[in-house]
Each structure stands twice: as C-alpha cells, then as structure tokens.
Amino acid sequence: MSGCREGCSPRLQECQHGCKKHLGDIISVFFRFISGNLARDSSDSELELSTVRHQPEGLDQLQALTKFTKKELQSLYRGFKNECPTGLVDEETFKVIYSQFFPQGDASTYAHFLFNAFDADGNGAIHFEDFVVGLSILLRGTVHEKLKWAFNLYDINKDGYITKEEMLAIMKSIYDMMGRHTYPILREDAPLEHVERFFQKMDKNQDGVVTIDEFLETCQKDENIMSSMQLFENVI
Secondary structure (H helix, E strand, C coil): CCCCCCCCCHHHHHHHHHHHHHHHHHHHHHHHHHCCCCCCCCCCHHHCCCCCCCCCCCHHHHHHHCCCCHHHHHHHHHHHHHHCCCCEEEHHHHHHHHHCCCCCCCCHHHHHHHHHHHCCCCCCEEEHHHHHHHHHHHHHCCHHHHHHHHHHHHCCCCCCEEEHHHHHHHHHHHHHHCHHHCCCCCCCCHHHHHHHHHHHHHCCCCCCEEEHHHHHHHHHCCHHHHHHHHHHCCCC
16 A cells, blocks of 8 residues: 555556556546436345435535535536435445446455445435535545545444454455456455565554544655545546
8 A cells, every 4th residue: 555666566556556546546437327327227225225214404404514516416416316316325225236346256245344434323324415515525536535535444343443453354345346357367365465464564553443633643754645535536
C-alpha cells in the first residue's frame, strides 16, 4: 500500500492498478444503481421487497445531511424508486444487483460487508436516506470523511477497531470477487500477506488492532491511498 517508486515491480504496479480500478468499479455500481440505469427483468419477483413502502425524509433535511442539491436529490430518488419501488433495499436484493457487475467471481461476501456499511442503523434494509448519505460521502466528502467511511467498512463488528481477522475477511471477499481473475494470477496466500503489510504499517503501538486515529494518520501519508481517493471526486 506504500507509494510505488522507480524500480517498483510490474506485479506490484499491476496490483495497485487493480485496486484503483476496483474503487472505480464500486463508484460505477453505486452511480448506475441509484440513477436507475440497471436493466431489470420484470419476472424477477424475488427482487421485490415487502409491500410496506418507506417514505424518505424531506428534501430540505436530506440536502442538509448531504452535499447534493435538491435537483440532484430528486433525480437520485427517481432512480432509486425505479429500482426499488418500496423505497427499501434488503441484503439479498443488494447482493443480486451488485453481483451483476462481477460475473467472473463471487461478490456475495463483499456485498454483505458493503451492505452493512450502508445500513447505518443496522435494521437489515437500506433506506434512500442511508444510501444517499453514504453516496454523498464517497462522491463529495472530504478525504477525512471518506477514510472514516472506509474504516467503518473494515470494522465489521463496529467496535471501533480493525482486527487482523476483520481485515482478512474483507480482503478474502475482494479476492473472491475479482482477485482470482487478475493477471498475473494472485497466490492463495496473497490476502494474508496484504493484511500483514497493512498491520505493519498501521498498527503503530503493535497492540494487534488498528484504531481510527492510526488508520487516518497512516492513510493520509500514503500516496497511493490518497490518489485513490481522487476517484471519488466529480462523478456526478
């Protein structure tokens, strides 16, 4: 995860390019999903949620919570309602939609972690408010806000710390989704190696966990991470 200097191996450059491309793919998924541009088979009745419809907060409140204009929020909501008429997305629906973008691998586990990061109140459903607030952070937030969101994704049990087990679970899910189909082919132990490098760099006091302060400090000093954050700028 460190900056790639002259003499950096082609393999490492390939991996770094893959990581940045993955961030771009995530943005593409978010934007296409919430803009209502995904094809939907009318026979896919299993994608429908319960008939109870969720009413979102008012535009003024959402505008205060996000960095979108009223016009943008109206457009995003129309797209969201096209895909999810009930105004809610459950985890299985999220997995089905997300997996369409990674047919070469198994995206279900990573989609589970991503769903939990968006499901702010942990009620098992993503409301429009949840989604648009998260999207606002990823697309329009400060670097600090984006990194805090990323920390929350890695902090699976939401106890304020990232453990090696949590980081390994995330990395394995990413490799399941796309890593095994990269070139050059990545070794089976690549996720564990990534986790070990991550903790060597971030676990400053070597207590076996990474705190939010350690995460923020290290990421903001890392050229590759900071350049990757630029992928979230000016998407919509």
